[in-house]
Amino acid sequence: MSISNGIVLPFIILLVSTSVFIQKPVVFGSPLQEQSFSRPDPLRRFKLYKGGYDIRNKHYWASAAFTGIHGYAIAGVWMLCGLGFGSYLIFKNCSGSSSLVANNSDSSYHILFSLVVLFSLLAIVASSLVTAANQSSQKRTKRVEETILGAGVGARGTIQKVTKAIVQMQNLLCPYDPITCQLLNSTADRLRRESQIIHYFVQKNRHSFDQAIQSSYIANLVVVTVNLVLLVAALVLLLLHWHPGFFIIIFFCWILTTLCWVLTGFDFFFHNFAEDTCSALDGFEQNPQNNSLSSLIPCVNSSNKILVKIGYTVHTFITKLNAKIKELHQLLGLDEQLEEFIDVQKICDPFSGPPNYSYTPEKCPKDAIPIGDLPNVISRFTCYNENSPEKCEGDGRFLPEASYVMVWAYSRSIQDLINIFPDVQSLIECSSVKAAITEVVLHQCKSFRAQSRLLWASMLSLSIIMVVLVLLWVAKAYQDRGRCFNMCSIIPRPT
Numbered sequence: 236m237s238i239s240n241g242i243v244l245p246f247i248i249l250l251v252s253t254s255v256f257i258q259k260p261v262v263f264g265s266p267l268q269e270q271s272f273s274r275p276d277p278l279r280r281f282k283l284y285k286g287g288y289d290i291r292n293k294h295y296w297a298s299a300a301f302t303g304i305h306g307y308a309i310a311g312v313w314m315l316c317g318l319g320f321g322s323y324l325i326f327k328n329c330s331g332s333s334s335l336v337a338n339n340s341d342s343s344y345h346i347l348f349s350l351v352v353l354f355s356l357l358a359i360v361a362s363s364l365v366t367a368a369n370q371s372s373q374k375r376t377k378r379v380e381e382t383i384l385g386a387g388v389g390a391r392g393t394i395q396k397v398t399k400a401i402v403q404m405q406n407l408l409c410p411y412d413p414i415t416c417q418l419l420n421s422t423a424d425r426l427r428r429e430s431q432i433i434h435y436f437v438q439k440n441r442h443s444f445d446q447a448i449q450s451s452y453i454a455n456l457v458v459v460t461v462n463l464v465l466l467v468a469a470l471v472l473l474l475l476h477w478h479p480g481f482f483i484i485i486f487f488c489w490i491l492t493t494l495c496w497v498l499t500g501f502d503f504f505f506h507n508f509a510e511d512t513c514s515a516l517d518g519f520e521q522n523p524q525n526n527s528l529s530s531l532i533p534c535v536n537s538s539n540k541i542l543v544k545i546g547y548t549v550h551t552f553i554t555k556l557n558a559k560i561k562e563l564h565q566l567l568g569l570d571e572q573l574e575e576f577i578d579v580q581k582i583c584d585p586f587s588g589p590p591n592y593s594y595t596p597e598k599c600p601k602d603a604i605p606i607g608d609l610p611n612v613i614s615r616f617t618c619y620n621e622n623s624p625e626k627c628e629g630d631g632r633f634l635p636e637a638s639y640v641m642v643w644a645y646s647r648s649i650q651d652l653i654n655i656f657p658d659v660q661s662l663i664e665c666s667s668v669k670a671a672i673t674e675v676v677l678h679q680c681k682s683f684r685a686q687s688r689l690l691w692a693s694m695l696s697l698s699i700i701m702v703v704l705v706l707l708w709v710a711k712a713y714q715d716r717g718r719c720f721n722m723c724s725i726i727p728r729p730t
Contacts, residue, residue, distance in 0.1 A: 274298035288515040306500020354704040361697035368690040369455040386671035407644040495698040502691040509687040513680035546592025553584040607650030610643040
């Protein structure tokens with residue numbers, strides 16, 4: 236029974252050629268025409284960015300961040316108004332000018348105090364909503380991150396499994412085929428490098444994503460928490476009528492209101508980023524070949540040819556092997572000593588015939604054995620070196636031990652190739668990435684979008700309420716200027 240050394244070489248060439256699909260194990264695409272934006276890009280003097288969704292492109296990030304301009308602009312205007320108002324007060328106090336204390340009706344005190352209390356309560360409610368939305372948004376974003384980066388971790392584990400099988404094949408075939416052994420060694424080294432690339436990518440981007448998520452979460456949480464403390468303090472100081480402390484609260488809340496508007500712009504940018512991400516993933520689900528993510532999954536264009544070639548290689552080898560077994564059946568069928576061997580009708584061929592050569596291990600006949608079990612069968616007819624030729628001849632052991640070892644090495648290698656074929660198929664077809672994208676699109680994008688929108692809306696509400704509230708505080712401070720109050724009173728004492 237002759238075994239062709241050429242059976243492994245085509246597979247090695249194929250496996251080397253498939254390594255292109257794991258060179259950039261990222262899950263975000265480069266821009267294509269059908270998924271382009273039209274956003275001002277501040278890095279290009281506000282010319283429109285007409286590219287697509289690409290997190291590796293600084294112009295995409297700049298144009299996406301610019302979508303929060305309404306928040307940044309209002310924050311700037313509010314801060315300038317605060318500087319102007321503060322400068323006016325400082326100039327007025329330094330010049331020593333004073334204005335007459337206006338007389339106000341009791342109803343005006345009640346109305347203004349009621350408005351202050353009302354908007355303070357609204358600000359507290361809005362702050363609570365921001366806190367809850369911030370917490371939920373962090374969890375949703377973290378879940379999306381874990382799902383997508385988890386696909387990279389899964390792909391790396393599959394590559395390591397394939398590499399281990401290749402190393403085992405290398406150890407088996409080195410004594411018989413040095414050229415194939417060298418190719419196996421170079422392929423294993425390349426797969427190890429690709430595994431390290433994936434590991435580096437996952438670790439680097441996990442760290443970057445975690446920092447971005449945590450920074451956004453902490454910024455929203457700190458601003459809202461400090462704002463809540465100042466709101467309560469303002470109400471207390473307002474009832475105690477401690478005017479210096481109340482002025483300090485107004486000063487800090489003016490700054491916090493500026494930060495709220497900055498976060499409003501940032502949260503709107505984050506909401507747009509969530510929309511962009513989910514739209515790109517959803518587009519990939521609908522049309523993988525013509526989508527802004529397809530450049531990172533090149534296997535969708537050529538992988539079928541590679542899988543067919545592997546199937547053809549194994550199918551051809553096992554077909555020839557079964558033909559040899561059939562010849563042995565005809566040659567040795569009348570020998571009672573070889574009766575056990577006659578029971579082996581054929582080797583299981585897990586691949587269908589042409590043209591597709593699909594992997595269908597469940598269709599093997601019941602009397603067929605896996606090619607990896609072939610050495611167990613022929614070992615009963617192997618003449619081992621410790622036995623004499625006369626004893627081997629008497630026991631019907633006609634196969635030399637060296638031939639048995641070679642047959643075992645090649646059959647084990649082919650079995651290893653069959654065993655790792657589903658993993659190779661998974662890598663070539665990028666199954667882990669596709670499964671992760673499907674999971675995000677079907678089960679996570681809706682809540683991801685909703686929570687990012689809720690965070691922006693609640694922060695926008697808080698910012699608007701704080702603007703009104705701070706202005707009411709200024710009006711209240713002006714109304715109470717130069718008047719004396721009893722503790723917890725609303726109307727000043729008569730003079």
